[in-house]
Amino acid sequence: MDPKGKVVIVTGASSGIGEATARQFGREGSKVVLAARRVDKLQALADEINRMGSGAETLVVQADLSKLEDIQSLVKQTMDKYGRIDILVNNAGFGRIDWLEKLDPVKDIQGQFDVNVMGVIQTTRQVLPVMIQQRSGSIIQMCSMAGLVATPTYTVYAACKHAVHGFSEALRREVKPWGIDVSMVYPGGVATEFGAHAGINRKTKATTPKFMLLTAEQVAEAVVSLVRRPRRMWIIPWLWSFTVWMNRNLNGVVDNTTINRFTIPEREDELKAR
Numbered sequence: 335m336d337p338k339g340k341v342v343i344v345t346g347a348s349s350g351i352g353e354a355t356a357r358q359f360g361r362e363g364s365k366v367v368l369a370a371r372r373v374d375k376l377q378a379l380a381d382e383i384n385r386m387g388s389g390a391e392t393l394v395v396q397a398d399l400s401k402l403e404d405i406q407s408l409v410k411q412t413m414d415k416y417g418r419i420d421i422l423v424n425n426a427g428f429g430r431i432d433w434l435e436k437l438d439p440v441k442d443i444q445g446q447f448d449v450n451v452m453g454v455i456q457t458t459r460q461v462l463p464v465m466i467q468q469r470s471g472s473i474i475q476m477c478s479m480a481g482l483v484a485t486p487t488y489t490v491y492a493a494c495k496h497a498v499h500g501f502s503e504a505l506r507r508e509v510k511p512w513g514i515d516v517s518m519v520y521p522g523g524v525a526t527e528f529g530a531h532a533g534i535n536r537k538t539k540a541t542t543p544k545f546m547l548l549t550a551e552q553v554a555e556a557v558v559s560l561v562r563r564p565r566r567m568w569i570i571p572w573l574w575s576f577t578v579w580m581n582r583n584l585n586g587v588v589d590n591t592t593i594n595r596f597t598i599p600e601r602e603d604e605l606k607a608r
């Protein structure tokens with residue numbers, strides 16, 4: 335699908351990957367629907383896209399993706415203005431990264447599932463009848479390496495992204511006959527606001543190596559290219575595919591390395607105190 339003139343909903347367009355993705359669709363001359371809670375940020379980006387001179391148009395919708403009524407309103411406002419939806423980028427999400435017993439049961443655990451899983455499922459569910467009616471559409475799911483390889487302190491976040499993986503696999507096989515493509519992106523670490531909201535605090539300072547750290551713009555380019563050429567899965571950067579292979583085929587090695595190099599050094603003081 336050529337994104338020019340197409341109606342695209344980008345959730346979580348107020349920062350990071352979603353913001354860069356919306357901007358990229360703006361350059362392509364799409365009709366971009368920007369959704370998130372921080373409407374001031376969305377409006378500033380919409381103004382920037384409108385000034386690009388690419389023929390792009392914008393619609394700003396304030397929406398909390400954990401609320402079904404906001405999702406329904408997002409789809410309604412899009413249909414009222416444009417009468418169709420060609421592309422859905424399910425990107426909005428956040429992580430609270432800590433040991434399971436330290437996560438708040440409501441804000442951190444239920445909250446992540448509400449946005450990262452239910453938000454994705456309900457938004458897709460609301461958009462799908464439109465795409466089925468059109469007999470065409472492209473759905474891009476913002477997964478994560480955590481949706482393929484689960485690491486300590488990422489329990490709930492990994493569960494969410496594994497859920498999105500399973501949901502998207504089944505969905506792709508459901509909707510293909512209607513001309514609807516479902517593609518999944520699996521970025522490793524990306525330099526965005528994600529880290530600031532995640533509450534990560536590590537003794538080992540373990541983090542994504544600099545040469546593997548992506549920019550939001552690199553992920554956005556991958557998203558737009560998936561509209562042109564859908565793919566089941568896209569792991570970026572590709573070097574992470576090696577970790578995915580190790581996790582699948584040499585799981586015991588990954589267990590031991592993770593426990594000895596990360597879990598035990600991180601929890602040393604607590605373990606000694608017992």
Ligand SMILES: NC(=O)c1ccc[n+]([C@@H]2O[C@H](COP(=O)([O-])OP(=O)(O)OC[C@H]3O[C@@H](n4cnc5c(N)ncnc54)[C@H](OP(=O)(O)O)[C@@H]3O)[C@@H](O)[C@H]2O)c1
Nearest residue numbers: 346348349350351370371372398399427478524526527528
């Ligand atoms: N950064 C990484 O390392 C990384 C790696 C792999 C995958 N991802 C995934 O990429 C996606 C985007 O993350 P990012 O890195 O770009 O982080 P980010 O800069 O923090 O952006 C997150 C976006 O999600 C929106 N959002 C969060 N909760 C929401 C809610 N309840 N309702 C509506 N929108 C909500 C935020 O908007 P408001 O706050 O304005 O609502 C914001 O626009 C997420 O799904 C994340 O899991 C990130």
